[in-house]
Amino acid sequence: MAWSIADVARMSGVTSRTLRHYDEIGLLAPAWTANDGHRHYEEPQLLRLQQILLMRELDLGLREIREVLDSGADRVTVLREHHARLLAEQDRLGTLAHTVARTIAELEESEDQDMVKINRPENLFEGFQPDPEIEAETREKWPEAYEQSRQAVEGLTPEATEQWQREVTAQMVRFAEHMAAGTPVTDPAVQAEVDTHYQGVCRFWTPCAEAYRGLARTYVEDPRFRENFDRIAVGLAAYQQEAMTVYAETRLS
Numbered sequence: 001m002a003w004s005i006a007d008v009a010r011m012s013g014v015t016s017r018t019l020r021h022y023d024e025i026g027l028l029a030p031a032w033t034a035n036d037g038h039r040h041y042e043e044p045q046l047l048r049l050q051q052i053l054l055m056r057e058l059d060l061g062l063r064e065i066r067e068v069l070d071s072g073a074d075r076v077t078v079l080r081e082h083h084a085r086l087l088a089e090q091d092r093l094g095t096l097a098h099t100v101a102r103t104i105a106e107l108e109e110s111e112d113q114d115m116v117k118i119n120r121p122e123n124l125f126e127g128f129q130p131d132p133e134i135e136a137e138t139r140e141k142w143p144e145a146y147e148q149s150r151q152a153v154e155g156l157t158p159e160a161t162e163q164w165q166r167e168v169t170a171q172m173v174r175f176a177e178h179m180a181a182g183t184p185v186t187d188p189a190v191q192a193e194v195d196t197h198y199q200g201v202c203r204f205w206t207p208c209a210e211a212y213r214g215l216a217r218t219y220v221e222d223p224r225f226r227e228n229f230d231r232i233a234v235g236l237a238a239y240q241q242e243a244m245t246v247y248a249e250t251r252l253s
Contacts, residue, residue: 002031002040012049027066028052058086169232171197175240176233185243194247197240209252216244 009016022028023039028048030039041049048069055065171193178190185191201207207215219225219237229237 002042003046005030005039005041008041008046008049011046012053014049014053022049022052022062025062025066027062027069167200171200172229172232172236172240175243176236179233179236179239185239185246190243191247191250194240194243195251197244198247198251207252209248212248212252213245216241216248219244 003011005016005019008014008019019028019039023030028045031042031045033039051069052065055068060068174193175190178187178193183190198207198212201212201215219229220241226237229240
């Protein structure tokens with residue numbers, strides 16, 4: 001029995017575009033291709049797709065998956081290795097869940113819900129790690145800036161790190177106040193706050209206009225950053241992204 005690419009996409013949740021990409025890179029070829037160019041898959045291909053999706057869940061890259069499937073390596077050993085990685089990630093997520101629960105408790109205890117009071121702002125950041133795809137993109141596009149930033153962050157003492165986190169959170173609150181007041185992102189007061197933010201970033205690396213816009217997108221596209229901003233005020237990540245984009249276009253371009 002054979003299934004069309006549309007059938008496989010519907011069954012697996014993988015888009016037809018992705019299945020065609022898998023074929024192009026030699027990861028998952030169809031059983032046969034009809035004269036009209038439509039791909040068709042049989043049971044061996046479905047089983048291989050299942051293995052691909054499993055290893056994707058284990059955070060393997062496509063090249064690594066292809067090497068595992070084509071090498072005939074002991075898949076049990078491979079799965080055990082990545083099971084260990086999952087357990088480590090589980091521990092990290094446990095820390096992150098505790099961080100969120102603690103922040104919720106602090107917010108619920110606040111007497112003034114209109115003005116969020118954060119007694120220990122560093123708690124907002126505990127357990128967070130950079131998104132690996134975004135980090136890889138940054139390292140590829142701006143390798144010198146990435147290395148400069150990494151060394152600067154690693155060189156901070158615990159006390160300096162805590163002070164920096166408090167400054168970052170205080171600034172997030174100031175941006176939230178502008179947003180709550182309906183202040184346009186082009187307003188001089190908002191842009192002055194963005195300039196302070198930019199100067200703070202320059203403590204670690206000096207982004208060009210493109211890099212600063214990329215940092216602004218990270219605040220929205222990386223769920224961990226976005227949720228962190230939205231704990232201060234819902235929509236804050238998008239508001240600050242817009243403000244940073246204006247700054248990049250008017251001050252850095």
